[in-house]
Amino acid sequence: MKRRELFSSLASSFSKKEKQEKVVRPPYFLQSDESLFFTNCIECEGLCSTVCEENIIVIQEDLTPKLDFSNSGCTYCDKCAEICPTNVLKIENKRNIDVKIEIDILSCLSWNQTMCFSCKDPCFYEAIDFLAMFRPNINDNCVSCGLCIKTCPTNAIKISNKMEI
Ligand code: SF4
Ligand code: SF4
Ligand code: SF4
Incomplete structure (x- = not known):
């Protein structure tokens, strides 16, 4: 691999990693299986974001949800987990936001x-x-x-x- 390609590949993987680190997920997913967001959320129309009364769930370009605390915070009301049709968010996985x-x-x-x-x-x-x-x-x-x-x-x-x- 040429030097420039190497740097550009490193930069892109760094920026991907940075983006991933900044994504704050709703508090009801199984930590050991975060990949479910990528496999299952594509089958959904972002239902969790429609029921959040605090309006803090944003559906990203990759169709997975993230929390945005710029206008409010999470009340741990369970609604996003209750409506999730694909078992990405489940009540039994409830825990503090990570x-x-x-x-x-x-x-x-x-x-x-x-x-x-x-x-x-x-x-x-x-x-x-x-x-x-x-x-x-x-x-x-x-x-x-x-x-x-x-x-x-x-x-x-x-x-x-x-x-x-
Ligand atoms: S638990 Fe309630 S407030 Fe928190 S993200 Fe889910 S729907 Fe929104
Ligand atoms: S529980 Fe933590 S994040 Fe929530 S308002 Fe208090 S200090 Fe802030
Ligand atoms: S409701 Fe469930 S499947 Fe739909 S976007 Fe939210 S987490 Fe993904």
């Missing part, structure tokens, strides 16, 4: 001497601790619902892949 939610201390107002509690209120799980009214940290109660993400005025709440931690 990402880690973190606060970027460089962008967070409260970590930079400006009082802000915007992320605390929408969290139903008491998962954000403030140290003497400043310096919020996400604790082990976090269920990765993403509800806090849109409330941050500086976009300081980040999603990371658990595998990278």
Whole structure:
């Protein structure tokens, strides 16, 4: 393989990998069989996205669903799993969404001497601790619902892949 082809192939596989890592799936798939999204979702018209009351399920070009936390978060209401006709999403596979939610201390107002509690209120799980009214940290109660993400005025709440931690 020529050098240029090699680089272009590496770049393309890297960008594919990056895209894959950023896809946040609904919380009802069998982790050991994520390939079902690719084999089964093509037979469906994206039903899960039509029942999500939070409107956070987006059907991608490859016809598989991903979560988008930019306007809301997951309430773990089960509806996407209940309607899934192809057993990709199943109630018995329910678990927390498979990402880690973190606060970027460089962008967070409260970590930079400006009082802000915007992320605390929408969290139903008491998962954000403030140290003497400043310096919020996400604790082990976090269920990765993403509800806090849109409330941050500086976009300081980040999603990371658990595998990278
Ligand atoms: S569990 Fe409910 S809120 Fe969460 S993605 Fe599924 S339908 Fe949407
Ligand atoms: S309802 Fe099930 S099969 Fe249909 S797009 Fe959603 S996950 Fe895929
Ligand atoms: S801290 Fe965790 S549990 Fe609380 S709103 Fe944010 S993502 Fe949800």
